[in-house]
Amino acid sequence: SHVHVFSFRKNTILISTTEEPVFSFLFLRNDNKISIYPHMTAIIPTNYSRSLPDQDQYRKRRQRLRLQQKRHSPLHCMLSMIVVVTTSSLLVRSFSLIATTSSYLTRSFPPGSRNTFTACHKSPFIITTRLQQQEPVIFRSTKTMIMAKMSMLKMTTTTTTTSDGDDNDTLSSLLGGRNLISIEDCIKASKFSKKGDDGDNDDGVIAESVVFIDGSWYHRGGRDGRQEFKNGPRIKGAKYIDMDDIATAKELFPNLNPKGLPHMLPPKELFAATMDALSITNNDHIIIYGKGGCIFTPRTWFLFRSLGHDPSKVHLMQGSLEDYIKEGGDADYEHTDDLVEAKTLDLDGEFSYKARDAMFVVDMDGMKEALEDEEKDPLTSPLILDPRGTTFANGHIPGAIHVRYASIHKPDDTLQIKSREELEEIFQTAGVDVQTDRQILCTCGTGVSVCHL
Known part of the structure; x- marks a missing residue:
């Protein structure tokens, strides 16, 4: 609460505390790593909290101080020496702090992560982050510790841009690790679509790329998302993933799915x-979208996150394909048969894409254990949420809390998720504390609507 900003320029943040000297922290991006280099700028009195004096003002001030020093008493000079010694000690400790912090940040920041620091004049130092990692990042000063904890529930993020607009020229700065992307930003991101199957740009240089995935799937009404994708329109260059086909189907994996349950998450070999x-790589940004009337695009979003794609690069488009075209987005209208079928894929070879076994899932034994815990201690046992619609009344797990998936999206657009404030109110009304330390287990009929939660 005592950190103040004195200067904020391109790539440079100048800060000061009430008890420490001023340093300039220079953040440089080099091979997707961030380093910190200390530069001694000036020593500012603790009661100075407006702005750094310019060079002329600072020179004149030093001249006045020199004149005053000639009239100083021996006692005053002795006190000045004590201040100098104390300041030197603080400098040594501060340089040690900077070296330690630099080493920690270099180890902690994964490739491709984005970190944004926003500071306000005469306000507490504000940190927002888009780092995708599970361990906390800790910054320590003499009497200050700031902790940013990374979790599945993302912190609200802000984007800092420079006056020359260079940040707008990168895909990471545009999408910024956000789950939900507006139509406008999706259209901007489309210029980063791959130009070919190898992911190279026109000049042959591998760059940041975005891949649009049509996740249209319908549980009723007779519509066929796969056939509609073939017929068009579709976002230019988009791919289609059929959750019924890219799944642990009984026909392909009888030992993994002996009961023939529909659209179960696929094994990592099939996903890879x-x-x-x-032609999707682990480094690509994925934007999932659907056609008007589709509801369950979050299921495809969860598929990518569960099977190992970088969660900071998996996004949901806020709106439908029709909205995208209406706002001026490019689309393909010609018929295509360029779709993937699971039965035609070789699952025994080497894969360029690195997938993992499905995460964030619980099996039958895990659910039984949760119910046993509830009988022992209802206050600390896992919370069970069920997002189904009318079928919830036909039967559900004992103790499950009903949070309808239809309440998560806007009533007039099934492809737009409600605001954070509206969602918090929905959970509070249902009696769910989203900040609880208790484990939360989500369940539905066949693992589709549950992905809304």
């Missing part, structure tokens, strides 16, 4: 083979 067939 699918990504290779679609």
Whole structure:
């Protein structure tokens, strides 16, 4: 609460506390790593909290101080020496702090992560982050510790841009690790779409790329998302993933799904083979969208996150394909048969895409254990949420809390998620504390609507 900003320029933040000297922290991006280099700028009195004096003012001030020093008493000079010694000690400690912090940040920041620091004049130092990692990042000063904890529930983020607009020229700065992307930003991101199957740009240089995935799937009404994608329109260059096909189907995996349950998450070999067939790499940004009337695009979003794609690069478009075209987005209208089928893929070879076994899932034994815990201690046992619609009344797990998936999206657009404030009110009304330390287990009929939660 005592950190103040004195100067904020391109790539440079100048800060000071009430008890420490001023340093200039220079943040440089080099091979997707961030380093900190200390530069001694000036020593500012603790009661000075407006702005740094310019060079002329600072020179004149030093001249006045020199004149005053001639009239100083021996006692005053002795006190001045004590201040100098104390300041030197603080400098040594501060340089040690900077070296330690620099070493920690270099180790902690993964490739491709984005970190944004925003500071306000005469206000507490504000940190917002888009780092995707589970361990906290800690910054320590003499009497200050700022902790940013990374979790599945993302912190609200802000984007800092420079006056020359260079940040707008990168895909990471545009999408910024956000889950929900507006139509306008999706259209801007489309210029980063891959120009070919190898992901190279026209000049042959591998750059940041975005891949649009049509996740249209319908649980009723007779519509066929796969056939509609073939017929068009579709976002220019988009791919299609059929959750019924890219799944642990009984026909392909009888031992994994002996009961023949529909659209179960696929094994990592099938997902990796699918990504290779679609020319998708682990470094690509994925934007999932759907056609008007579609509801369950969050299921495809969860598929990518669960099977190992970088969660900071998996996004949902806020709106439909029709909205995208209406706002001026490019679309393909010709018929295509360029779709992936699971039965045609080789699952025994080497894969370029690195997938993992499905995460964030619980099996039958895990659910039974949760119910046993509830009987022992209802106050600390896992919370069970069920987002189904009318079928919830036909039967559900004992103790499950009903939070309808239809309440998560806007009533007039099934492809737009409600605001954070509206969602918090929905959970509070249902009796769910989203800040609880208790484990939360989500369940539905076949693992589709549950992905809204």
